Amino acid sequence: MPAGDYRKKISLSESGPGDAGKTGSWRIVRPVIDPDVCIPGRRNAPACYICWLYCPDGVISRSVPPGIDYQYCKGCGICAEECPTKAITMVEESSFIKE
């Protein structure tokens, strides 16, 4: 059986952004990083990255300060839970719609 035919018969996902679509639309609360509290932001140097390590969807970058790809972030809140400095706040998405 050709591989292409077989792959239509099962559910198979490959690593990479966008498998399951733009999952950012699932989000009801948005993680927002306060760069004045976040360790890399405060020190202006790569450090910590606990949020990057814990993010189950790989949408946080190891930049200064860390960035979040809201196209795919589902708003699970794990980053906010794990941040040792409580630099990440989960903000209701509805407050952004009003803006």
Place this chain on the structure above:
Amino acid sequence: MQIIETGNVAAALGVKLARAQVIAAYPITPQTPLTEKLSEFIESGEMQAEYIPVESEHSALAICIAAASAGARSFTATSSNGLLYMHEQIQWAAGARLPLVMCVANRGVGAPWTIWNDHQDSISQRDTGWIQIYANDHQQIIDSVLKAFCLAEEIMIPVMVCYDGYILSHTHMPFDVPDSEIADAFLPPYRPPYALDPADPANLNTVTMPDGRPDVRGDISPGYMEIRHLLQHDMVEAIPALKRVEERFRSMFGRGHDPYVEPYRCDDADYIAVSLGSLSYQLHDVADALRAEGVRAGVLSVHLYRPFPDRIIAEALNRCSGVIVFEKALSYGYQGPLCSDIKSALYRYAQGKPFVTNYILGLGGREITTQDLYEALKVSCSPDGGAGEETRWIGLKIPAGGTQT
């Protein structure tokens, strides 16, 4: 090579000839000697395979699923409550479209405990998406195992090869062991259409949404319903596929049979007894006895139970006036599952519509005497089926009223 061995050994020899690469199984009566024999083959170096001992049947099938996902030809075997313990993984293997083969040495299911034969174990797995083949003797067991791998790998659907516990699993019978070189030509090494590869990681059988979802390339992947629809489509396609496998087997080994049904004296039969497994051959004697009395009786053994070859079965039955289904399984609160399936097939395909009557017998190994079969079939070989179409039981010692007979 002709040998005299048990049904379990016939199955083990079939798996060895198929060069299965991974075997994971948990012992359960009456399947145990099959897996013991396979572990002996591997221990002695006669067979090159990984034998993975496990703590349960659920783990056994989970390992086979993982091994097949990595591209290995994989086999397991079980019986009764062990098969039921696999149930979740049985459904998974079918949905994951993995070409596993499993032998089921048929045994009744608890409660109460029984270790003896009936068909309730595999019949209860009817709707899981596995192909089910029932063997009637040792030759059919060993041949069916080889054909099962061939069929499974062609259409990527797992196959159960079912045979009666004790009656076949533990009795000795002469049979021919296919030549290993011809078996290799019949069943070349498994080439998986997809196999897990650390260099190209993927996540298999991931969560689906009610609708299809875009993949990393933005193409729409099939959703749950498309995947399940294809399973049904391909199950139906397994009917002609099995015929092709059978024809190839016959051309290479010089023997074979109708892959769907095995008719005995059915051509001019007014009444046809239908059953699964070794019981069919016992019914041959009963048909002969009735023929000697001038009753035109025949026997139809059903080899392929899922996918159900309904048109073929209806064509085999539609010229007779009565169909009598003998079953070692029951859909509690209704009737024998094979009886329901046959009625459904006849409703669609048979204009004459023979009557269909149903006997339940042999549950938990209750002895089936040929005399009991003879009396039941003789009563039913009459224009109204003897006593209408109510499901009747053979061999009960204490009837429902409670009085011992």
